[in-house]
Amino acid sequence: MKILKLGIIRGVIAQIVGTAAGVGLVTGLRALMGLPAWAAEPAAVGGALIGIICFLAGVGALTDWWKWALGEEVEDHHGPDPRGWERYFGVSVDHKVIGIQYGVTSVALLLVAGSFALTFRTELVASGIQFLSPALYNTLMGLHGIVMIAAILLGVGAMSNYLVPLMIGARDMAFPRLNAFAYWVNVPGAVLVVSTLFLGGFDTGWTGYPPLSARAPLAMQMFFLGVYVVGLSSILGSLNIIVTTLRMRAPGMNMFRMPIFVWASFATALIGLTATQLIGLSFQMVMIQRLFGMGFFDPEKGGNVILFQHLFWFYSHPAVYVFILPGLGIVSELLPVFARKPLFGYKWIAMSSLAIALVGFLVWAHHMFTAGMEEYLRVPFMYATLLVAVPTGVKFFSWVGTIWRGKLEFPTPMLFTLGAVVVFLFGGLTGPPNGTVATDLHLHDTYWVVGHFHNTMFGGFVYPFFASIYYWFPKITGRKLDERLGKIHFWLMTPAFWVMTFGMMWIGLLGMRRRIADYDPAQGFDGVHLVLTIAAFVLATSILVFVINLIFSVKGGEAAEGNVWRSRSPEWQIASPAPEHNYDRPFKVVGEPYDYGLPGSTYVDMNPAMAGD
Amino acid sequence: MSADTAHMTDYKFKLSNNRLGLWLFILSDSFVFGGLLVTRYYLLGGHRPELDQMLGLIVTSVLLVSSFFMNRAETAIAHGDRQNFIVSTAITMILGIGFLVGVIGFEWRTAPFGPSDGAAGSVFYMMTGMHAFHVLTGVLFLFVVLRNGLRGRYSAERHWAVEACANYWHFVDVVWIFFYPALYLLGTPAG
């Protein structure tokens, strides 16, 4: 039974058994308490909860802590992981393995969520109902949103887990076991979220607003629980990143000599650590309202639905900065490499990441201008929102300053980096109209917002994520991704994306509502929707090219030993793929990180004279 | 961080990491309780749930005294006084269980409303429930520490688990410091 050696298989079996046991337990308890024994919803929630714990126990993410509780001595590292592909399917505490686990899961979920979008995009190809029932349309639309969010959070986890310890010269994260736990807890969470498709779906979209979500079918509970678990992963991952960044840096690397991506990752983690708790709380409150009849969001019982929106958006707006900040960090990281010039205004970029993260805590209510929120909150939140444009502008200024008169090279990672800058620029420019009260009252809930949002997500996450994969793939595997396929990927994706996003904004301005399965043919949107759908399929084709490239290059790509991009960053000064212990001996930082093209400047001394200092 | 990190023993380096990690966890967790306090003031404003103020004072005192013994246990082990450490940890755990009995066993039964009776009930059961869940995990943590302590796992130099348990326990107490006036003292009873 070799297959049972794989942690993930054991985990999934344990989750199934645990879910069944949980259903039995809840039913039994109800019988003992004299309630009607069978109630689908409590049983399902209890089952799902115990299923998650059983998955984690089955996969082996809890083993060390259990041993610790029993009073045994446990080491952080247990010696080498199994060689080959098997190590990616079981618990490993190596941050590089975990980073790849995050990355592969992220790409897989991106494909799933993208296919949901293609499905309902096809439904919208013409007015009238084609092949999806409105209920299924709603479920797919909500799932597209939430699975994408999970995929992006995992992608952020992939980048920060793989890169941060390497970049700061640490052997591993500060808490390797917690890191493994934070990855594995996502898997049962994703299972629960996707299970909503088979449990009757949910019709609230990814935001899960009550009162609708308090009445939606059973699947709503699985949605809440799944998202809660993914959020837990985000919290624990953030905690790890903060401690690692603050405590594990190489000698000589003060905060302003860290690679800029580490700053972005750190700022992101500050949001992830704190704000995430409130989406968890808001979802938990709806869950409990449904289970025990509490009245938080039920006006008949003295509740208030606006409260949910406050708690929800307190995370869910900063969440978009969680999505984009690491991506913008990647842009700042790669531009100097391919422009062969120093990064313009390092400290300003570092501080702008922090500023975006902190101002991000004060803007949530701009999602609620039309919700019937307290009137006096509108203007302060409008100004706070517009304030975010300032640090973001600093970033653009720095990027332009970095490119200015540089010796630009255009391999695939650079194409995606420049793509990110341009796309995100449009994402940024289309934002303020949503943030000012007067225009938002018109734009709210239209396709304009959908277009704006996809611009920011593509510019802030998708493009930089692809850039980072093309850039660090040689580091991870020792092989390069195919350049030709990479360029096809880029040149298919970019025009298709522009058509899609501008088309969305255009019909949005003309009154196309978002989140609806059908539209009035009299509005005259049929043609535009046809074009949008075609563009979506072209975009999907480009992603397919990317996946094919990934699969073939892992084994058959051009071998790439050493510093393929002539980077100054420490991770490129060692062998590819990086050895298990990262660095044989601690390196020493002796200069500025981004002094590309300055003669005689060095950033890291890989062989400092004495290991003793 | 500085050049002397290389000189530090592995344990002390990890201890500092662990301390920072636990404080960040506490910061993160306090956002949950902050959210609950916001909920309480948003929905109830100047009213408070109709509760027995005497019972509230009793459970608050129990938790406060437990925090004292928790601190005593940590001080004891830090100075190598194992006897006192074991006794104080056990007392902390018993007081923690006493608090749970007070809130779940008495308060939840005697409150004049159920969880589904209006906003005051919802807020009260959610806040005390969330807090009681943390007390429960703290009691389990104390149990693990007590069991391992009895087997001589901790010394004056190495007792991170005791310190972590103590800090977690005190954090639960800090949460109650804010929950107690919010639930029992502030405002007028909601009829």
Add this chain to the structure above:
Amino acid sequence: MDKNKGAAYTQGLITLVVLAVLTGAEYGIAVALPSLWVALIVIALIKAAIVIQFFMHIARVFREEGGHS
């Protein structure tokens, strides 16, 4: 080791007494002067600060060395 054992125990006891007095004051204010809700919030903040400083020893987290008091 900046403090001996006895002093550490005494500090714990003093902290307990102060917290107990403040809790009593809270209760008294709530019963006698319900309109003085600001005082309750101030007392709660003071109590929390005392616990964080003297029971949770927040200063330890900022100390470079892993030594114990």
